[in-house]
Amino acid sequence: MEKIDGVTLDYALRSQCLSMVDLMSIARQLKDIVTQLRTLGTASGHRKCGSWPSGTYKHHFFQGLCPRAPDEMATVSEFLGYWVSVFQHDPWIRDPTSIHGPSDLLVSLQNSVTRYQHHEPALCHGDFSPNNILVKDGKVVAILDWEMLGWYPEFWEPMMFCKRFIPKEIVKEIFGELDVIATLFRIGMFILFDPSLGRP
Numbered sequence: 001m002e003k004i005d006g007v008t009l010d011y012a013l014r015s016q017c018l019s020m021v022d023l024m025s026i027a028r029q030l031k032d033i034v035t036q037l038r039t040l041g042t043a044s045g046h047r048k049c050g051s052w053p054s055g056t057y058k059h060h061f062f063q064g065l066c067p068r069a070p071d072e073m074a075t076v077s078e079f080l081g082y083w084v085s086v087f088q089h090d091p092w093i094r095d096p097t098s099i100h101g102p103s104d105l106l107v108s109l110q111n112s113v114t115r116y117q118h119h120e121p122a123l124c125h126g127d128f129s130p131n132n133i134l135v136k137d138g139k140v141v142a143i144l145d146w147e148m149l150g151w152y153p154e155f156w157e158p159m160m161f162c163k164r165f166i167p168k169e170i171v172k173e174i175f176g177e178l179d180v181i182a183t184l185f186r187i188g189m190f191i192l193f194d195p196s197l198g199r200p
Contacts, residue, residue: 007135008135009130009133010129010130010131013130020169022138023170025138025139026139026170027169029139030140031174034174037122037124037125038122038124038154041123041151042123044123046123047120048073049152050151052123057148057150058150061193076121076153084106084109087106088106093192094106105184105188105191108180109184112181116155116181121151122152122156123149124151124152125146126148126156128161129163130161130164158175158178158179158182159183159186159189162178162182
């Protein structure tokens with residue numbers, strides 16, 4: 001296996017080792033990558049949510065949840081319906097007295113998903129996190145961990161990218177204005193999966 005010379009975008013952001021000019025150049029390159037993926041997905045004619053090239057999601061977010069992820073989610077509407085049911089089952093999100101999961105989050109999610117019910121899934125990396133992006137001298141040199149590649153709602157990619165603090169200029173350059181549903185899902189996923197919350 002060949003070693004690629006570079007650092008993760010996460011490290012570059014935390015260490016401030018790149019100028020804003022370099023970061024904006026990287027953002028434009030990442031926008032091109034996201035666009036190329038979506039174009040490839042559209043050209044394939046594939047219209048169902050799931051992993052590449054087909055089948056059940058391999059993403060770790062779908063493992064060990066209640067209720068269990070179905071073997072197939074044919075539409076974005078089914079995908080969103082499944083995740084709303086997951087959030088509804090989680091006591092920290094459902095409980096209005098919990099400081100970690102205010103009930104208005106669930107209400108906001110339920111209200112937001114209706115806008116996506118008729119959208120078609122987009123081909124996405126699946127874990128487009130700054131930890132999986134290697135950069136050097138203002139250039140993207142590699143995207144890592146493609147095993148979660150598949151068809152997701154369009155907001156999935158920016159949601160995964162924004163798991164950590166990212167300057168808003170970078171996010172906007174890559175994805176445009178961030179849809180509120182990406183932010184809502186990011187909060188929900190944080191409550192479900194972040195070990196720092198000390199959940200049992």
